[in-house]
Amino acid sequence: MKLIYQHMLGFLCVILTSVAIIGYAELDYMKNSVYEQNFERMNSYARTIGQIVTSEKNSTDAALDDNFLSQLQFVLRGDHVNFRIYNSKNQQVYPVTGEQTRLSNRVFSMMRKGSEIHIRNNQQSSEMGLTKLAYTGVLVPWRDSNKKLLGVIWIGSTVRNVERPLVTARHNLINAFIVTLIVGLILSWILAYYSTNKIKKLSNATKKVAEGDFDVQIPSKGNNEIDQLAGNFNRMVRKLKQSNEEVKAQEERRDQFMADAAHEMRTPLTTINGILEGLKYDAIPEESKPKSIDLMQHETKRLIRLVNENLDYEKIRNNQIMLYKAEFNATPVLEDLRAQLTHNAQNANDELILTVPKELPIYADRDRFTQIMVNLVQNAIQFTHDGKIEISGKRFEHATELKVKDNGIGMSPEQTKYIFERFFKADPSRARLGTGESGLGLSIVSSLIKQHGGKITVESEPDKGSTFIVTIYDQGYEQFITKENS
Structure with missing residues (x-):
């Protein structure tokens, strides 16, 4: 019925x-x-x-x-x-x-x-x-x-x-009953139509959503249960639409990553295979063998780095790594980092500037902190040419703040929205330098900072550069840590 x-x-x-x-x-x-x-x-x-x-x-x-x-x-x-x-x-x-x-x-x-x-x-x-x-x-x-x-x-x-x-009263009651039956039929039809019409709209809208139409919205002006249900339905559809768009974006980035990974792996594998065949058939002159072996080693390291970044991200995302947090002075670590990456910066004709006090206490895992800062600076070098990259740090009450600022290509608001997601690349068409070619560097950074109970934000404008701001809190002041599901 x-x-x-x-x-x-x-x-x-x-x-x-x-x-x-x-x-x-x-x-x-x-x-x-x-x-x-x-x-x-x-x-x-x-x-x-x-x-x-x-x-x-x-x-x-x-x-x-x-x-x-x-x-x-x-x-x-x-x-x-x-x-x-x-x-x-x-x-x-x-x-x-x-x-x-x-x-x-x-x-x-x-x-x-x-x-x-x-x-x-x-x-x-x-x-x-x-x-x-x-x-x-x-x-x-x-x-x-x-x-x-x-x-x-x-x-x-x-x-x-x-x-x-x-007898007269019974006759009158029967007449009243007949009139009530007719009026009741009309009123019940009006009330039933009013109630079921909204449910019918919900049913049709649900059918459209099941067919993939996430632009459906149901008018809901009243405060009864059906209007509340319509309002909840509208919010659910908006969330589904947002999730669907994010899934599609993730799929596109994953497809792009697979294509990039295939391309990046094919090149070193082809190089290694060619050198091995040359060595097998003595096609490489004796004086060129050391150089060929160095080339094979370099290409092998590229493959290992690509695989390790994926494995590293999965471990961090699933909280499978142990953090050995302690308080230490971050300034020597940052000075070592600048010395380590100066060569990469010079290759891009960039100037690497460090602006930190002599004492910059921080409560973190020293190795993972180094990994965070290396990824951020490498990212800045990757998208900055003929520019400046400044690493700065200062203390706040119960926290240490670090900034990595560049004047490179910058990002649009849409790009900053997804910059910390896996496989996302702000500019995949640009040439890659060092690490970061897999689109996992900033995802790893975000995961590590969250596991430290800290936070990371980004400020950026196209063609004006980007500033990544990292806040690491002191012991006992960490923010609530959630396990990532992305």
Whole structure:
């Protein structure tokens, strides 16, 4: 069954059930009221007749002549009222018929005690005998001032006459029920359509998302649960779109990396294979063999570096390395780094400047700190030619800040967004110098800094250079470390 019909059925059931309960309660109340009013009326008649009877010498025989009772019956018949009278000996004295009826011993005993009995339907009660028509009435004893039983009167009206207002009320209730059914159908359809229309929009939007359309958005202006669901759906789609774009970007960078890696590995492998064949067949002159061996060693180191960077990144990303953190002076490490990389900087016609105090305390793993700074400086050399690269450092409260600033090609905001992701290259078309050709250098830097409980940021503008800012906190002040999942 469709949801709209389920909602309609639910609304309709609630409406009709409510009407049925109210109608039943009203009819039951009205029925009880009608019978109570009839009992009061019959009691009034019975007492009035009793007063007439008991006023004549405290005896029923004096006043109960047939002529008087027949006239009384004629008057009451216009009000659909009939009665029977029994004397103190439980003998029916009016109306006089061929076969006289008597009250049961139990009932007559109750009359002696002065009890009154209300009978709703004599055809459903054992207190009175059966009649052609169903009657409802009362049995009332007449007693004198000494509480002596003088007689009993049964006076009643036909059930049909008493329940005539109930029949009218039932007809009115049926008409109201039919009208309510029609109006309920219309209202339930409107309410169900309003509710299910939003769900239908959600269903269609979900189908589009499943087909790869992440531009779907559902209007949500209200504050009900469905509007909240629509709002959550919109946020989910935006996140999915962002994730999908990032996945695509990762795939593109991975494909580019595989192509670059294949190209970079093919060149040294081809060189090594050629030299080995030359050595095998003595095709290389004796004086050229040392140079050829050096070339093979250089190309082999390139392959080892490419593999090691990948293995190193995986270990760092999965927290499989141990950091041996201690406090030391970072200045000597930075001076050694400048001496080590000055040759690479000169090859690019760059000036390498170090601006640090004599004492620059830092709490870190010395080897991994060196690895971080080497990667950052190598990255700056790679994208700076005929420029300046400045390494600076200073202390803050509970932290050490280091900067690597260059005036190279710089980056756009879109490039800085992904610069620390695996395989990303800001300018893959440029010639590569030293390390960094795999697109893993800055990813390793970011992972190592996070494992130190530090942070790294970048400021860059195209053609104006870049500045990488590293903050390493003192012991006990590290930031919360999260395991990378990228």
